[in-house]
Amino acid sequence: MLPYFPPGYPDELLYSLLARFHRHVGETSPKRTLDVLFGNRSVRAGVLLQGHLQALSERLPPHRELTPGRLLADFTLYPYLTAFQPADVRLAVRDALFLGHAEWVTVRLGLAASRVQGATGLRYCPACRSDMLNLYGELYWRRDHQLPGVAVCPDHGVRLQDSTVCPGTIGQHSFIAADEDNCPKVSSDVQDDVSIPWMVVKRCARLLRSPPAPMSLREWGAHYHNELRQRGFGKGDDRIDQRRLSADFASWSGEPEMGGTENWLAAMARKHRKAFHPLEHVLLGLFLDAHAPVAENAPFGLGPWPCRNPLSEHYGQPVVQLAGTHQEEGKLIGQFSCSCGYVFSLAAVPGSKPRILDLGPLFRQRLRQLVAEGAGLRATARALGVDPGTIRRHAERLGLDAPWAPLKSRPHVPRSPRAACPQPPPPDPVPRRDWPGLDGQLCGALRAESERIKTLSPPIRASATVLQRQFGRRDWLASRLSKLPMTACALAEEAESVEQFRLRRIVWAAEELRRRNLPLKPWRLRRLAGLPEQASSQVEAALEAYEGL
Numbered sequence: 001m002l003p004y005f006p007p008g009y010p011d012e013l014l015y016s017l018l019a020r021f022h023r024h025v026g027e028t029s030p031k032r033t034l035d036v037l038f039g040n041r042s043v044r045a046g047v048l049l050q051g052h053l054q055a056l057s058e059r060l061p062p063h064r065e066l067t068p069g070r071l072l073a074d075f076t077l078y079p080y081l082t083a084f085q086p087a088d089v090r091l092a093v094r095d096a097l098f099l100g101h102a103e104w105v106t107v108r109l110g111l112a113a114s115r116v117q118g119a120t121g122l123r124y125c126p127a128c129r130s131d132m133l134n135l136y137g138e139l140y141w142r143r144d145h146q147l148p149g150v151a152v153c154p155d156h157g158v159r160l161q162d163s164t165v166c167p168g169t170i171g172q173h174s175f176i177a178a179d180e181d182n183c184p185k186v187s188s189d190v191q192d193d194v195s196i197p198w199m200v201v202k203r204c205a206r207l208l209r210s211p212p213a214p215m216s217l218r219e220w221g222a223h224y225h226n227e228l229r230q231r232g233f234g235k236g237d238d239r240i241d242q243r244r245l246s247a248d249f250a251s252w253s254g255e256p257e258m259g260g261t262e263n264w265l266a267a268m269a270r271k272h273r274k275a276f277h278p279l280e281h282v283l284l285g286l287f288l289d290a291h292a293p294v295a296e297n298a299p300f301g302l303g304p305w306p307c308r309n310p311l312s313e314h315y316g317q318p319v320v321q322l323a324g325t326h327q328e329e330g331k332l333i334g335q336f337s338c339s340c341g342y343v344f345s346l347a348a349v350p351g352s353k354p355r356i357l358d359l360g361p362l363f364r365q366r367l368r369q370l371v372a373e374g375a376g377l378r379a380t381a382r383a384l385g386v387d388p389g390t391i392r393r394h395a396e397r398l399g400l401d402a403p404w405a406p407l408k409s410r411p412h413v414p415r416s417p418r419a420a421c422p423q424p425p426p427p428d429p430v431p432r433r434d435w436p437g438l439d440g441q442l443c444g445a446l447r448a449e450s451e452r453i454k455t456l457s458p459p460i461r462a463s464a465t466v467l468q469r470q471f472g473r474r475d476w477l478a479s480r481l482s483k484l485p486m487t488a489c490a491l492a493e494e495a496e497s498v499e500q501f502r503l504r505r506i507v508w509a510a511e512e513l514r515r516r517n518l519p520l521k522p523w524r525l526r527r528l529a530g531l532p533e534q535a536s537s538q539v540e541a542a543l544e545a546y547e548g549l
C-alpha cells in the first residue's frame with residue numbers, strides 16, 4: 001500500500017498523475033516506479049488508456065477510493081474512445097484494461113487503423129499552462145488536450161502546442177510529468193479560425209464526462225439515417241442523397257468536399273458495418289445540430305414566412321401564412337398570403353422561385369400617387385421594386401392617365417358579352433430572382449446568427465467570415481451585397497472587429513474569474529482573454545478599469 005499518492009487536478013490524465021507521483025517521491029528509476037505502482041516492471045505507460053488498473057488500484061491509499069472503474073472513467077480517455085461502441089465492446093475493453101495491456105484495446109476499438117491521427121507528442125495549452133502555474137505551482141497533462149484529431153483547448157479556444165514529450169520515442173516504460181522545460185512558454189493570441197474545431201473539442205470533452213448510453217452498430221446506423229432524412233437529406237423512399245450531404249457538409253465545415261461514396265461521411269449515412277471513430281460521430285452530430293429538422297408534413301418548411309412586399313412596413317418579418325395548397329403538373333404548390341395583401345405561390349421543390357399573384361393595395365395606392373405626381377416609367381418601376389412592364393400593365397388595368405406609351409402588340413380583344421364578365425387578373429411575370437424577398441430573409445438570418453454566436457461561452461469572434469459561413473460558399477454573399485442592401489447593412493453592423501472582440505472577451509473573462517472566485521487582476525484578465533502583451537489603447541484602458549476593483 002502506498003503511503004503517498006498525489007491528489008488529481010481537474011481533468012488530469014492518469015499518465016500525468018503517475019508521472020507526478022514518480023517525480024514527487026524523488027524516484028530516479030522508471031522501472032522501480034512501475035514496480036511500486038503496479039507490482040510489475042514490464043507494464044507499459046499508456047497515454048490515452050492504461051492497462052493493469054486492478055493492480056494499481058490495490059496499491060493506492062484506500063481512503064482515496066480510486067477503484068479501477070473510477071481510474072478508467074475519470075482519468076483516461078476510455079469514456080470518449082468507447083462512447084459510440086456497443087455495450088459488449090465497452091465491457092470487453094474495460095475488463096482488458098483492468099487486468100492486462102492497453103495495446104490490444106486500441107486494435108479492438110479500431111484506433112490503430114483509424115484515419116484520425118493521434119498526436120505524436122503530449123499536448124498542452126499555453127493559456128492553461130499559466131493558470132496551472134498560478135493555481136498549483138506545477139504543470140500537469142490534461143485529458144481533453146490529448147483528444148485524437150482536435151488540437152484546440154476546450155476552455156480557451158487556442159491551438160494546443162506539442163510538448164517535447166513523445167511517449168513513442170522515450171520508451172514506453174516511463175511516465176514523464178509536464179514541466180516548464182518540456183512545455184515551453186509561447187504566446188497565445190486570440191485566433192479566429194478555430195470556431196469549428198473549438199465546437200468539436202467542447203463536444204468531445206463533454207463525452208469524456210458524460211458518454212451516451214451504449215447503442216449497437218445497427219442502432220447508430222438507423223439513428224443517423226433517420227436524422228438525415230428528417231433534415232431533408234432523403235432521396236426516394238428510403239435512401240440518402242449522398243451528393244447533397246457531401247456538399248452541405250463541406251460548406252458547413254469549411255473543408256473541401258470529400259467526393260465519391262467511399263468516405264467516412266457517406267459510410268456513416270449507410271448501414272454501419274464497423275464502428276466509426278468518435279471524432280467522426282462528433283462531427284456528424286454537430287452537423288445535424290446545425291440543421292433544423294424539416295417536419296414531414298411541412299413541405300414548405302415551418303411558417304410563418306417573411307413578408308416579401310418591399311412597400312410594407314413589416315417587410316422581411318415572419319408574418320406570412322400558408323393560404324392553401326394544390327397540385328400542378330405533379331408538383332405541390334402552396335399559396336401564401338400576407339396581411340398587407342401581397343400574395344404569392346411557391347412549388348414545394350428545392351430552389352423553386354416564388355410567383356407573385358397579387359402585389360396588394362399598397363402597390364396600387366403608391367402607383368396612383370406616382371402617376372399623379374408625373375413620375376417617369378422607370379423611376380416608378382424602381383420605386384415600386386418591379387419591372388416597367390408590370391407598371392404599364394397595372395397602370396392600364398387601373399385606367400390611370402399615365403404619361404408613357406401604352407403597351408405594344410397587345411392583341412385586340414373584341415367586346416363580347418363574355419369579355420364583359422369579370423376575369424381574374426393575369427398573374428405578373430415571374431421575376432428572375434426575388435432579391436428584396438431574399439434580402440429580408442438573409443438579413444434576419446444573419447442577425448439571428450450573430451446573436452447566437454455572441455452568447456457562446458467561451459466567446460467566438462463574430463467576424464464577417466463566420467457570419468457568412470451559414471450562407472454556404474465564403475464569397476457567395478460578398479459578391480451579391482449590392483443586390484442585398486439590408487443584408488449588407490446588417491453584416492456591417494454585426495461583424496466584430498478584433499478590437500471589439502477583445503473588449504467582449506475582457507467582459508467574459510471578468511465574469512469567468514468571478515465564477516471561479518479568482519481575484520480580478522488586469523494580468524489575469526489579459527491571460528484568460530488571450531490578449532497580447534500590449535493591445536490597443538482602448539483595450540488597455542478597459543483592462544486598467546479592473547485595477548483596484
Ligand SMILES: [Zn+2]
Nearest residue numbers: 125128153156
Ligand atoms: Zn487552455
Ligand SMILES: [Zn+2]
Nearest residue numbers: 307312338340
Ligand atoms: Zn406583408
